[in-house]
Amino acid sequence: MIKGILFDLDDTLYNSSEFVNIARREAVKSMIDAGLDIEFEEAMKILDKIIKDKGSNYGKHFDDLVKAVLGKYDPKIIATGIITYHNVKVALLRPYPHTIKTLMELKAMGLKLGVLTDGLTIKQWEKLIRLGIHPFFDEVITSEEFGLGKPHLEFFKYGLKRMNLKPEEVIYVGDRVDKDIIPAKKLGIISVRIIQGKYKDMEDNISDYKIKNLTELIDIIKELNKK
Amino acid sequence: MIKGILFDLDDTLYNSSEFVNIARREAVKSMIDAGLDIEFEEAMKILDKIIKDKGSNYGKHFDDLVKAVLGKYDPKIIATGIITYHNVKVALLRPYPHTIKTLMELKAMGLKLGVLTDGLTIKQWEKLIRLGIHPFFDEVITSEEFGLGKPHLEFFKYGLKRMNLKPEEVIYVGDRVDKDIIPAKKLGIISVRIIQGKYKDMEDNISDYKIKNLTELIDIIKELNKK
Known part of the structure; x- marks a missing residue:
């Protein structure tokens, strides 16, 4: 009997890859306009490397980009990038068409x-609040809060505990085979992979279900709860 | 001969006090709506004390408010306050009517x-970029960058150096007697006090000029440069 669903957030409930990609590109364009003297594609290459090396939650991507290009700190250019990134975020952050329904x-x-x-x-x-979907969730559990992220089984176990449900009572919905599907399955949680975002072409012979959009979840649960 | 003008930013080029006051009040209202269980005026009192104790550039005012009221960290309420503060900032940050002209x-x-x-x-x-006034300035000098702020005379001396001007060639425009006018005068810079914002009622027998809005600067400079 399925009693609860745990969702991944980025690229599962909204189009994170597309939004971040647009926001970064627009930010870089505005920084070039503000005086970052470099070709756009070249700047994107440097930024991508910084993000790869430092991780996406490192707070100084634009600082490092400006230093790499100009050899010095330029607060006007950095602030321009931050403002543009934020403006794009406010404009573009919205759930996939079927998420709220x-x-x-x-x-x-x-x-x-x-x-x-x-x-x-x-x-x-x-993100959840800007997406307007936070009131639907009984529990929001982050890796920062727990101290350990996916694919660690302890993190998924902690999620089950917070939901107060057993593995067989839960479906996990995510977009990545390695970080979402494999650990869920290992714990006996039913795994549903949403084929969206930048990981949609990942090889996948393991997910219990594959869906293109979230509405398909409804039939899966009805089917499982008939048994 | 006046060759340059140095401006204070907050409450001199735009209405900082009013904007910050509205943004904080709206943020607190939204946090109450999100579950911060306290009367509005009571919450504002606690927040004001936190800001007074920790300074306005401390990044965790809302975290501390939530902890003070609920005895625990609640990320939903904190994120709600941050989003509202930011939305108000984007909506309300604009120069005084006469600034750009x-x-x-x-x-x-x-x-x-x-x-x-x-x-x-x-x-x-x-702020300068969101206000749309950054292209007017040849130099933007901050206390963080210099390592020492107002009313330190070294900071004003550094400002003159960056402008490449002598004290007698410069007017300083600010809203505070203690932090703007007194140090400027000590260095022989002509001081103009704008009577705006939360310090407008400060006692002042010292400013070389007092103005209600920035357009009055034009005549002051014309007069000084006739001599």
Whole structure:
């Protein structure tokens, strides 16, 4: 009997890859306009390397980009990039077309809903609130809060504990085979992979279900709860 | 001969006190709506004390407020406050009505313009860019960058050096007697006090000039440069 669903956030409930990609590109364009003397594609290459080396939650990507290009700190250019990134975030952050409708139906079915996500707590909450979907979730669990992220089984176990449910009562929905599907399956949680975002072409012979959009979850749960 | 003008930023070029006051109040209202269980005026009192104790550039005012009220960290409520504060900032940050017109005239008169401000470099630049007035300034000088702020005379001396001007060639425009007018006068810089913002009622027998809005600067400079 399925009693609850745990969701990954980025690229599962909204199009994170596309949004971040656009926001970074627009930020770099505005920085070039503000005096960052470099070709756009060249700047993107340097920025991508900084993000790869320092991780996506490192707070000084634009500082490092400016230093790499100009050999010095230029607060005007950095502030321009930050403002543009933020403006794009406010404009573009919205759920996948089917997300809200599906979350409403799942709540109406009496299911407990949670988010289990890697990331900084306040940053992930900010996304949920800006997306307008935070009221649907009984639990929001972040790797920062727990101290350990995906694919660590302890993190998923902690998620189950917070939901107060057993593995066989829970579905985990995520977009990545390595970080979402494999650890869920190892614990006996039913795994649903959403084929969206930058990991949609990952090889996958393991997910219990594959879906293109979240509405398909409804039938999966009805089917499972008939048994 | 006046060749340049150094401006304070907050409450001199835009209405900082009013904007910050509205942003904080709206943020607290949204946090109460998100579950911060306290009366509004009581919450504002606690927040004011936190800001007074920790300073306005301490990054965790809302975290501390939530902890003080609920006895625990609640990321949903904190993120709600941050989002509201930011939304109000984007909506309300604009120059005083006469600022842009005056800056254009001063540039047309061939004057060098600078900002000499206490605060974090990126944060002050972000304000200048959002206000749309950053292209007018030849120099933007912050206390964070210099390592020492107002009313230290060294900071004003550094400002003169960056402007490449002598004290008698410069006017300093600010809203505070203690932090703006007194140090400027000590160095022989002509001091103009703008009677705006939360310090407008400060006792003042010392400013060389007092103005209600920035356009009055034009006549002061014309008068001084006739001599």
